[in-house]
Amino acid sequence: MLASSPSENPAPSGLRGHSADSTPRDPEQAASQPPVSPILARGSEPIAAARGATLRARNWRAEALLRMFENVLEVGERPQDLIVYASLGKAARNWDEACAIAQALLALEENETLVLQSGAAIGVLPMHADAPLVVSAVNNTVGRWATPERFYERAGNGQTIWGGLTAAAWQYIGRQGVLQGTYELLRVIARRHLGGERPEDLRGRWLLTAGLGGMGSAQPISAKMLGLSSITVEVDPARAGRAFAAGAIDLLTGDRDWAFAELRRAQEEDRVIAIGLVGNAADVFSSCLPRGLTPDVVSDQTAAHDPRYGYVPVGYTIDEWVAARESDPESIERAARASITWQVEAMLELQSRGSIVFENGNNLRVQAIEHLGEADAPRINAIPGFMEAYLRPLFARGIGPFRWVCLSGSEKDLRVIDELASRLFPDRPEVARWIELARAHVPPQGLPARSCWLGHGERSRIAGAVNALVADGTLSAPVLFTRDHLDSAGMTHPRIGSERMRDGSDGVTDWPLLDAMLLAAGGADLVAVHSGGGGYSGWMQSAGVSVVADGSAGAARRITRTLDSDTGLGVLRHATAGYPEAIETLAAAGPAGTTGAAKATETARLAHEPDPTERSTNRA
Template structure:
């Protein structure tokens, strides 16, 4: 890539460099070292070593061939893409575009072999040879702070202590790609090093399209992942297009470079479990507890599955909430990683031992997390067996966090098949594997249904498409027919029907958004987050203290509605205890559910602290895409929108566009995320606070839009809490600058009298 006197230059993506893959560096990258202070980081790598990121693809000399590291977890083989000969040739042709013609004969055979062996061309040869992690921002090369910050965020997503399959560039969720291949990583890093306040980098599903002239008020980077012509947004089509290297599934914060490790979901999971207790367990005398009583879930048992990058938060959240969390995980690597990192208190390898542990901890009434090495279906069926034989109910709450958005390529493992055998089978016998997955889903639902009916277990879908996939498998999970609903709505939906229908199916169990998080979103609260780019733990502790002061101030507001006051109290407790829970894995980051008033106040406090030197470096603001206005998905974020627009994606698209034109440092817009390819549209942003007045003003514009966009949509759909939040949002701007169209709600009596057969 080249920049020529302010004019756009078109040259090869493969500019030659003087170093081969970067110098090998000692230290860094282990779980224990993740999130260390700047002094330790500087002892293991310096800017001379990271300077190779500015040089682009290492071609002179070429790095030697590289075989995937057997000590690291790896993505499942993806040969189910069913490429024909023409497709395979096209995939190799596409991959070679990043390299000069004189290297094509050498690399073509290598890439063809990767495609045959792994089902995708990852370009392992070009994986950097130095440890990838979130180094202090000043160590990265570049002409702009924004470029260096984005480098930091990308490296955090690829840190082996953070990423699920680091060598396949997968951050979480089984297929949440940062890039499609390592050539894209190098080209993007080169562009970021060249980035200035007069240019913008555009990324098309991992591919760096180039640097384009813009201006200081423009985003420094615009990212899209998996955006499709709607008719072609199918799961089968995705596998082919990903193999061709022309699109990728960015999940949410994987492809937008805003992932902060499992901490990114643990706060939301904690709030979900806490509010599930308030809602269903009747231990608070009316459903609301004063200041998040720690005894709310004491002696209660929560059963779920998954200890991956996102699902791993369940174990930590259960312990924080004071309940007994039983989390099944089929991967020894994933379970051991969470246990080693301190996110999992205990582990068990037998069902008999597990049941005894549940009974013991249940009686003790203390919060603890137990990881079961095995299939969650076995756990649910053993709990049924215990009830049938003894009458004892050993579970109160249940959910599932397997990656059911991708059930047949490693997202869900069938009961009765060993983990490694299942990985082989999904590649060598995909049709048989699919049948086993579907049978396993039916068995899991059968056990959950029994415990729900006999033991009043409160089960909720965690937005991972579990109930959707179970319904496609023929499980008894669809809701009883409502009056006025066509017969067809109650029939089993196959994938094509549920994808093309404008009315998603209704299930017998709620989405956690419908029952719990939807009200929180409607109030404007969501997973706000920040990263201290200095890499200093001391900076993160200071931001925690500043956040606590902000929440104290907000909670003392006169005449504060009780529903909002409760959220402030919950979140104040979280931020006070966050450091003691050792949540940092990777970058020095924190998540805090916050509303519009909170986000504005936090941004101002952080920017002032950067400006006056109390913070040693800039702060990066972001959020999960799973937020007030970041995602449209009928099976999760908009599942409690009942005006018929749950399947419409205007909100998420407007969100990204609005953030871009209001001063965000970068924005992203994705297809899929959480619930699966074609099942959601979502977006996110990053905003760098450098202590300047301009950064503070941009933060106010971006954050106000980023929250109020979703509040307005939820208000228009008729949600009363969103209407309350909308009024508060309008009060943030003087002189009527924010004006909303609010609904005039028709009476049920009037509407019910119409269209009577």
């Protein structure tokens, strides 16, 4: 980090470093008043994002990012450790750096850019009014360094973090962030395999899955919204208890006989029920086989991507596991992979008995193959990944997990935007249906927010309309728009978002890097580039974006440029790979499309059509 102490060679004008004590508070004031941001209390008290229309920062763009930083900790799993989700996903490197970041945001001007490196505030550079306020790169390492062992070493030395997909980019909104994705996934499965997606089509059907953490707890909610009952296994009693208290599950037990009996009772009474079962997923999944139980759908959303910190092996209590992973981490990793393999073998057997089985993006299959050897890879990969099997047609059209956050903290503001979204896309009635379901079933977490799968042109349309509502005072404060990194252009992971691409580009990371460049060029308020850590090391690259609708003309321009280029590149990516849905989207946009992105997509399509009269000889 740039030194905050005086230097013999002063920095160029406008360049400044940041550390936790860069802007010290008056000691008497600090003793008598709470900190401007709860982050500055260093985890000694509960963290909640600021609400209302009062600015603490020097502009709404910086204020919005500070509130999102606070919000991911408010809804996170272990905010005292800066852990947001998935065992290791952190919002900042440590508390010193968290404070430095908060202080930098409080002082940031609109013509400056704060630079973050793996969760640390490096410095502030003079820029211009349409430049990003924050650029962030997290744990990006060259190929031979991108190993779990190297990551654990560097993280242990305080040199890096895993930022998850949305933790270090301050875009996580709680379980709702993956709720609609899970709902859409189960909806496609129901339509394709279970006879339909209406509740009457799904009567008596059920889902067996695992994981009730920040993202996993979206599974039983999504299933119930659709009309599927569920049993969700969770090894950590405390985490299961939090999910129950939050309303993610209807019943919670540690008795599997009772859980299966309650499921049968609900089926007989034509009720949909969500049951949480405290136990080990490998053990419970395997126990279905001798019982003759064949769930209709089977998956898993534990943190199996990290065999050291994310998956408790069979035979360990939580306390034993926590102690052993520090004293003998290699042994814990071997035991975890053995248990994961046991679970995967059970899933394969259930698949052979008729269950619809898929991996939900947590490298479950990778860990089993690591344990068994590459010779077993074809057999293990008979379990498909969710994206390749079910959701890619949406991504090919640029449709993915968009979201908005009401910085006012006002549920009234959220209702206004929900109603706007419900009527803005009449050609996609599923949007209005989702908004209706979300308002009825999504438990509130943190700042009022909504996740909504929107596509190319749709995102900029609603964000632009919201910007106008901020400008005319209909909304009481600005609104931040963002998305999951797992999006049409934003992610490469050959076992999740880009598995089995038609053109073999599963592991090509050009797309998220191009995405980040376009987002920065378009003036997004925050642009982040992440790579995997822990068990995801070497497996992924992603780009994230946040843009603030503050009611200004500048915001209107930034919204259109960034959101249209983001989805436009996603359509281009899939058209280049040969997906018909993307090619149709290009054709619909046409050469006279309303955005630059639409024109770019038509240009790309024409570039792939051979000229019948001449061969190009000047392509570089």
